[in-house]
Amino acid sequence: MVRLKGHILKQRVLIACSLVFVGAALAAGEKIEVGIEEQLSKVLDLETYKFKDEQGKDVVLKDFFDMPVALVPVYYRCPSICTPLLQEVTRVVDLCDLEPGVDYRLVTFSFNPKEGPDLARNKKTNMLATMEKRKLNDDAWRFLTGDQDTITRLTQDIGFRYKPDETGNDFIHAATVVFISPQGKISRYLNGLEFNPADLKLAVVDAKEGRARSFMQKVQRLCYSYDPKGRTYVLQVNRIILAVTVVFVLAFVPFLLRKRPAKETAEKAGEEKAT
Numbered sequence: 001m002v003r004l005k006g007h008i009l010k011q012r013v014l015i016a017c018s019l020v021f022v023g024a025a026l027a028a029g030e031k032i033e034v035g036i037e038e039q040l041s042k043v044l045d046l047e048t049y050k051f052k053d054e055q056g057k058d059v060v061l062k063d064f065f066d067m068p069v070a071l072v073p074v075y076y077r078c079p080s081i082c083t084p085l086l087q088e089v090t091r092v093v094d095l096c097d098l099e100p101g102v103d104y105r106l107v108t109f110s111f112n113p114k115e116g117p118d119l120a121r122n123k124k125t126n127m128l129a130t131m132e133k134r135k136l137n138d139d140a141w142r143f144l145t146g147d148q149d150t151i152t153r154l155t156q157d158i159g160f161r162y163k164p165d166e167t168g169n170d171f172i173h174a175a176t177v178v179f180i181s182p183q184g185k186i187s188r189y190l191n192g193l194e195f196n197p198a199d200l201k202l203a204v205v206d207a208k209e210g211r212a213r214s215f216m217q218k219v220q221r222l223c224y225s226y227d228p229k230g231r232t233y234v235l236q237v238n239r240i241i242l243a244v245t246v247v248f249v250l251a252f253v254p255f256l257l258r259k260r261p262a263k264e265t266a267e268k269a270g271e272e273k274a275t
Contacts, residue, residue: 035174036191037159040212044184049154051109051144054121061107061154062184064142068104068207070200071178073160075112075171076119076143084193085175086127093141094131096197101140104204109144111151111162112171120145158186179207187212 046062053059072089074082086108093100100106110120120143128136146154155162162173177195179188187207190199206212 032159032161034161034163034172036176036189037161038189039157039159039186040188042157042186044154044157044180044186046184049146049150051146051150052117052120054117054124054143056117059144064105064107065180065182065184066105067102067182068204069180069182070104070106070204070207071158071180072106072108073111073155073158073173073176073178074108075110076115076123077112079170081173081175081193085177086123087130088193088195089177090127090130092195092197092200094133096200098201098204100134101137104207105139106141107144108142109146109151109154111155111160111173113146113148113151115145117145177203179203181207181210183210185210185212 044061046065047060049061051059051061070089072086074085076082089106093106098104108120108123124141124143128141158178160173160176160178162171164170165172174191175193177190178186179190180186187210188203190203
């Protein structure tokens with residue numbers, strides 16, 4: 001009787017655990033090829049990323065981390081979403097009450113190794129010229145270029161997934177701003193082409209304190225995926241259904257562990273009466 005009871009209990013636990021792990025694996029989805037695979041709380045080795053600045057001077061990423069950094073991956077000749085992203089960053093920075101170069105620094109880098117300092121300098125000049133309220137000093141917003149090795153390592157480390165398009169001249173990619181603490185810890189992502197000054201301020205405060213807002217970012221990643229053709233994030237209903245299923249299974253596990261078969265209960269009751 002004891003062995004039978006243990007065997008039934010073991011079966012129930014195995015079934016419940018199997019459902020949980022299968023549901024979780026399905027909800028996580030396939031490996032991201034294009035989009036943002038957030039690396040919250042990861043600490044970057046800032047001294048290993050070597051770039052050239054707008055003037056062609058050799059720099060390392062760590063040079064800019066005496067304060068929180070908003071890191072913006074783009075490429076300067078991008079015909080699609082890079083310029084709109086930079087324009088949105090410019091708009092929000094102009095409206096936010098935090099001071100670039102004092103409270104945080106903006107660092108934009110090109111993930112196209114064919115681009116050089118001249119393009120970086122021109123893009124910086126164009127972006128700063130659109131600001132209406134602020135006049136940033138030269139060090140408040142930096143525009144960088146680098147070689148393929150540095151670009152590959154940094155984009156992989158921050159979870160920025162992209163690929164060449166069919167022509168091989170441009171790239172399919174998402175839009176994001178990555179907020180990093182002075183110690184190199186990734187604390188937050190602002191994904192997409194629209195956000196507001198409050199989003200920026202909260203992200204900078206989180207980065208300053210080295211605090212990663214992991215829960216909501218993971219929920220967002222579960223519910224949305226990047227559509228390369230539409231160049232936008234789309235709601236994944238199937239992932240939400242699977243996630244809800246996982247929650248229900250987890251809630252049901254304690255019930256399975258506590259419940260005993262009706263036959264076993266009846267037999268025990270009979271034994272008690274007989275004695």
